[in-house]
Amino acid sequence: MTPPPSSAKPCVMLLCTTEPEEVRESLAADLSEAGGHLVSAETVTNTEELRQALQDMEERSTPVPVIIVDDPLRDGVRGGDVLLEIHEDPRYRASRKLLLSEHASLEELTRLLNQGALNTRLKKPCAREELMDAVRRLVTDYIIEQAPGEVEHLAEYFDPRELSHALVASERLRRDLATQLRTVKRSFLSVADLSDMQLEEEMIREFDRVLDQPPRQTFPPDTVMFQQGDTVDRLWIVLDGKVRLTRQAKEKEVVMHMESAGRLIGLLALSQGQTAFYTCCTATELTALTVTPEQLDFALQTSPGLSVYFDTVLIRTLGNRVRRSAELQMEVEDLNSALARERDQLAETLELLRRTQSRLLETEKMATLGLLSAGIAHELNNPISAIQRSADYIAEDLEAILGSCREGSKLAEQLQAAHDARPLPTREERKIRNRLADELSDRTLARRLVTIGIHTRGEYEAFFEGVPREERRERLAMLERVHQLGSGLRNIRSCASRVTGIVKSLRSYARPDEEGPAFEDIHEGLEDTLLLFGHTLRNIQVERRYGDLPKVQCRAAQLNQVWTNLISNAIEAMGEEGTLTIETGADRENEQVHVSIIDTGPGIPEDVQQRIFGLHFTTKQGRVQFGLGMGLSICRQIVTRHGGSIELDSRPGRTCFKVILPVRQPVGGETARADLTPQNPTQDEPQARQRNTQHGGLS
Amino acid sequence: MNQVLVLCIEDEQEVRDAILRDLEPFAEHFQVEAAETADAAREVLQEALARKDKLGLVLCDHLLPGQSGVDFLVELKKDERTAVARKVLITGQASLEDTVKAVNEAGLDSYIAKPWKREELQEIVVKQLTEFVLGNVEELLPYVSVLDGPRLLEEVGRRKADK
Numbered sequence: 003m004t005p006p007p008s009s010a011k012p013c014v015m016l017l018c019t020t021e022p023e024e025v026r027e028s029l030a031a032d033l034s035e036a037g038g039h040l041v042s043a044e045t046v047t048n049t050e051e052l053r054q055a056l057q058d059m060e061e062r063s064t065p066v067p068v069i070i071v072d073d074p075l076r077d078g079v080r081g082g083d084v085l086l087e088i089h090e091d092p093r094y095r096a097s098r099k100l101l102l103s104e105h106a107s108l109e110e111l112t113r114l115l116n117q118g119a120l121n122t123r124l125k126k127p128c129a130r131e132e133l134m135d136a137v138r139r140l141v142t143d144y145i146i147e148q149a150p151g152e153v154e155h156l157a158e159y160f161d162p163r164e165l166s167h168a169l170v171a172s173e174r175l176r177r178d179l180a181t182q183l184r185t186v187k188r189s190f191l192s193v194a195d196l197s198d199m200q201l202e203e204e205m206i207r208e209f210d211r212v213l214d215q216p217p218r219q220t221f222p223p224d225t226v227m228f229q230q231g232d233t234v235d236r237l238w239i240v241l242d243g244k245v246r247l248t249r250q251a252k253e254k255e256v257v258m259h260m261e262s263a264g265r266l267i268g269l270l271a272l273s274q275g276q277t278a279f280y281t282c283c284t285a286t287e288l289t290a291l292t293v294t295p296e297q298l299d300f301a302l303q304t305s306p307g308l309s310v311y312f313d314t315v316l317i318r319t320l321g322n323r324v325r326r327s328a329e330l331q332m333e334v335e336d337l338n339s340a341l342a343r344e345r346d347q348l349a350e351t352l353e354l355l356r357r358t359q360s361r362l363l364e365t366e367k368m369a370t371l372g373l374l375s376a377g378i379a380h381e382l383n384n385p386i387s388a389i390q391r392s393a394d395y396i397a398e399d400l401e402a403i404l405g406s407c408r409e410g411s412k413l414a415e416q417l418q419a420a421h422d423a424r425p426l427p428t429r430e431e432r433k434i435r436n437r438l439a440d441e442l443s444d445r446t447l448a449r450r451l452v453t454i455g456i457h458t459r460g461e462y463e464a465f466f467e468g469v470p471r472e473e474r475r476e477r478l479a480m481l482e483r484v485h486q487l488g489s490g491l492r493n494i495r496s497c498a499s500r501v502t503g504i505v506k507s508l509r510s511y512a513r514p515d516e517e518g519p520a521f522e523d524i525h526e527g528l529e530d531t532l533l534l535f536g537h538t539l540r541n542i543q544v545e546r547r548y549g550d551l552p553k554v555q556c557r558a559a560q561l562n563q564v565w566t567n568l569i570s571n572a573i574e575a576m577g578e579e580g581t582l583t584i585e586t587g588a589d590r591e592n593e594q595v596h597v598s599i600i601d602t603g604p605g606i607p608e609d610v611q612q613r614i615f616g617l618h619f620t621t622k623q624g625r626v627q628f629g630l631g632m633g634l635s636i637c638r639q640i641v642t643r644h645g646g647s648i649e650l651d652s653r654p655g656r657t658c659f660k661v662i663l664p665v666r667q668p669v670g671g672e673t674a675r676a677d678l679t680p681q682n683p684t685q686d687e688p689q690a691r692q693r694n695t696q697h698g699g700l701s
Numbered sequence: 702m703n704q705v706l707v708l709c710i711e712d713e714q715e716v717r718d719a720i721l722r723d724l725e726p727f728a729e730h731f732q733v734e735a736a737e738t739a740d741a742a743r744e745v746l747q748e749a750l751a752r753k754d755k756l757g758l759v760l761c762d763h764l765l766p767g768q769s770g771v772d773f774l775v776e777l778k779k780d781e782r783t784a785v786a787r788k789v790l791i792t793g794q795a796s797l798e799d800t801v802k803a804v805n806e807a808g809l810d811s812y813i814a815k816p817w818k819r820e821e822l823q824e825i826v827v828k829q830l831t832e833f834v835l836g837n838v839e840e841l842l843p844y845v846s847v848l849d850g851p852r853l854l855e856e857v858g859r860r861k862a863d864k
Contacts (some may be wrong), residue, residue, distance in 0.1 A: 425714045428735045429744065446729060486722065493715040537764045537794060 011042040013065045018052045019072035036134035041067055041141050049084055066097045067144035068137055073103035082110045089119035096148055098140035102126055202265050205315050208308035212301040220289045227282040234271030234278050236294050243288030247280035262326035264319035372512040379508040386501045393494040413484050420488025454485040507533045511562045519667050521553035531565040541579045549587035551595050555667045560640045567633035568599040568659045575603030593665040598658050605654040704732040705757035706749045710742045712765050723819050730847045739768035756786040757833045763792035771799045774807035787829035
C-alpha cells in the first residue's frame with residue numbers, strides 16, 4: 003500500500019443502496035468520516051453499478067476494505083444474494099461485508115455466514131453511530147488482516163484512543179456475531195430440546211391460533227378413516243387416541259404402524275398424489291383436528307413459528323415411521339434367516355434320517371438273513387446226520403445179509419462196484435448201450451446190462467458163464483436190484499455230504515455266534531460264499547488265483563457280506579456268461595492281504611465310478627437286488643471298519659474291485675464294535691436249546 | 702419199429718439217476734434217454750429223429766448249464782418235428798416269469814416241483830404219454846399195459862368202429 007496523497011484517501015468503501023440521493027450522500031459523508039484518513043466512501047444504487055465500481059477499484063489498485071449492501075434492492079434483489087455473489091469472486095473475498103436489512107431469514111443468515119460472505123449484519127433502521135462504529139471495526143479488521151505492516155498508519159489516521167476503542171469494538175462485534183449465530187442455532191436447538199409431546203402441543207396451539215380453532219372431529223373405536231388407495235383430501239392432527247395403519251399384503255392385512263403412526267394422519271397421501279398408502283383405522287376413540295391443504299398452506303405462510311413446529315413434527319413423525327419400517331424389515335430379515343436356518347436343519351435331519359433308515363434296513367435285512375440261515379443250517383444238521391448215519395448202517399446191514407446168501411459174495415461185489423462206480427456221462431453211456439444193443443440185437447437187454455455195468459458182449463458172456471439160460475433173467479433182475487442199491491447208497495451219501503457242505507458254509511458264512519475279530523482263513527470265507535452262490539454261477543467260469551495268505555484278523559461274517567456283494571455284482575455285470583477271477587495275495591512287509599474280484603463285464607462308466615460307493619442300497623419289488631452299486635456302500639463301511647480299503651479299476655471287459663485288509667486289527671479298532679453283526683445271542687440261545695431237546699439225541 | 706422217445710434233461714447226476722429209476726417201468730415200451738444239458742439233449746434228439754423215432758415226452762429241469770430248460774422247451778415247440786411232444790418242467794428254481802413263458806410259448810403240459818414223489822411223477826408221465834400216443838401213434842395195444850389202459854382200449858374200439 004502506497005502512502006496516501008494528502009488530498010485523497012488510499013481506500014474506498016462501497017455502499018449499495020436504493021435510498022434517495024440525499025440520504026445516500028449523507029450516508030456517504032458519515033461513512034467517509036468513519037473511514038478517517040484512510041477510507042473514503044462511494045455509493046452505488048444497484049448490482050451492476052456495484053460490480054462496475056469494484057472493477058474500477060481493481061484497475062486503480064484501490065483496496066475496498068468494506069462493502070455495504072442495503073436490503074432489499076430494487077426488483078426484489080436480496081442484499082444477501084448480492085453479497086454472496088460478490089464473495090464468489092476471489093478478488094473481493096477479503097473485503098468486509100456488511101448487510102443492512104430489516105428482515106433476515108434464519109436460513110439466509112446461516113447460508114451467508116457459512117459461506118463467509120457476511121461479517122456484520124445491522125438491523126434497519128439503525129443509528130448513525132452504530133453504523134459508523136461497525137464500519138470502523140470492519141476497516142480495522144481489514145487492515146490488521148490484510149496489511150499488518152500498515153497498522154501504524156492506522157494510528158496516523160485514527161486517534162490512538164479511537165483505535166483502541168475500535169479494536170475493542172471489533173472484538174465486541176465478533177462476539178455479537180457469535181451470539182447472533184448462537185441464537186440462530188438455538189432456534190433449532192430449542193425445538194430439538196422439546197419433547198415430542200411439547201412440540202406437538204405447541205404446534206396444535208399455533209394451528210388453533212392461526213386457523214381460529216378449526217373443528218374437532220371424534221371417531222369411535224374401529225372406524226375406518228380411509229382405505230388404502232382412497233383419495234385423501236385433508237390432514238388429521240390427532241389430539242387424543244390412537245390409529246392403526248395397515249396395508250394389504252398377499253394373504254392378510256399387515257399392521258404397519260400403531261405406536262409409530264404419530265399425530266399427523268393423512269400425511270403420505272397429502273404429500274404423494276392424494277391416494278392413501280395405508281388403510282387407517284381408529285384403535286381407540288379418537289379426537290382430531292381437521293385441516294384442509296389450503297388451510298395448511300395458509301397457516302404455514304402466516305406463522306413462521308408454526309412452520310418450524312410443523313416441519314419438525316413432520317420430520318419426527320416420518321422419522322418414527324421410517325424407523326418402524328426399518329425395524330419391521332429387520333424383523334422380517336431375522337425371521338427369514340431363522341426360517342432358512344430351520345429349513346436347512348430340517349433338510350439335513352431328513353437326509354440323515356433317510357440314510358440311517360436305509361442303513362438300518364440293510365443291517366436289519368442282514369441280521370434277519372444271518373439268523374434265518376443260521377437257524378436253517380442248524381435245523382438241517384440233525385436230519386442230515388441221521389441220513390448219513392442210516393446210509394452207513396444200511397450199507398453195513400446189506401453186506402451182512404448178502405454175506406449170508408447163496409452167491410452172496412458175488413452180489414456183495416456187485417453192490418460195492420455199483421457204490422464205487424464213477425457215473426458215466428449220458429452220451430458215453432448211450433454209445434456203449436447202442437453198441438451192445440447192436441452186438442446182442444436186443445435193446446432192452448443191452449440197456450439193463452449197461453445199467454449194471456456190463457459194457458460188452460464179452461463181459462456179458464463171461465459174467466453169465468455157467469448160468470443156465472432160464473436162470474439168467476432172474477439173475478439179471480437180482481443184479482439190477484443190487485446195483486440200484488449200490489448206486490442209491492452212493493447217491494444218498496454224496497447228496498448228504500453236499501447238504502453238510504452247504505450247512506457248514508451257511509453257518510460259517512453267517513456266524514451268528516461270532517464275538518470279536520479272530521484270525522480267519524480268507525479263502526474259506528471266499529469258498530463258502532462261492533458255494534452258496536450255487537446255480538447262479540452255473541454259466542460263469544470261476545478262476546481262483548489264490549496266493550499264500552496268512553490268517554487275517556477279521557469278522558468273517560462281515561467280510562463274507564463283502565465277498566457276496568462283490569461277487570454278485572460281478573455276476574450281474576457279466577450277465578449270461580463270463581469269467582469270474584478271484585485273486586488273492588499277501589504283502590508281508592506291510593502286513594496286508596488283498597482280495598480282487600475281477601469280472602469280464604462291460605465295465606462301469608467313469609461318472610458312475612465316482613459315485614458308486616455312495617449309491618444307496620435299494621430294494622425292488624420287495625426283493626433284495628444286488629445290482630451295480632447295490633450294497634457297495636455297506637461293503638466300504640465294513641472294509642473301512644477293518645482298517646482296509648476298496649479300490650476300483652474298471653474298463654470294458656475287466657472290472658476289478660480290490661479289497662485291501664491289514665492282517666492285524668489296530669488295538670481298539672472299529673471292528674470291536676459289533677453293530678453290523680446280526681444277532682443277539684442271549685435271545686437266540688434258549689430257543690435253539692429248546693429245539694434240540696424236542697428233536698432228541700441225534701445231534 | 703419206430704419208438705417213442707422219452708427224454709429227461711437234468712444236470713445233477715444223482716437227481717438224474719432218481720428220475721431214471723422212476724421212469725424204469727416205461728423203459729420196456731419207450732426209449733428212455735437222459736441228458737445233462739440242452740446241448741446233449743439235442744444230440745440225443747438228432748439220433749432219435751434220424752432213426753425215425755418220435756419225441757413223445759420231455760422231462761426237463763429249468764436251471765441247466767448253458768441254455769435254460771424253458772428256452773429249450775420253447776425251441777422244441779418251434780420245431781415241427783418235436784412240437785407235439787408233451788412237455789413237463791421238473792424243477793425247484795423256475796421263477797413265475799419263467800414258468801409263464803413255458804406255458805405260453807412252449808405249451809407246457811405239466812409242472813413237477815422238486816422234491817417230487819415217485820407216484821406223482823409216474824402219474825404225470827402216464828397221463829402225458831397216453832395223450833401223446835392217442836394223438837400220434839397208430840398201434841395203441843402195446844401201451845395198454847403201461848399207460849392208461851381203459852382210455853387206450855376205448856380209442857382202439859372207436860378206431861375199429863370207424864374202419
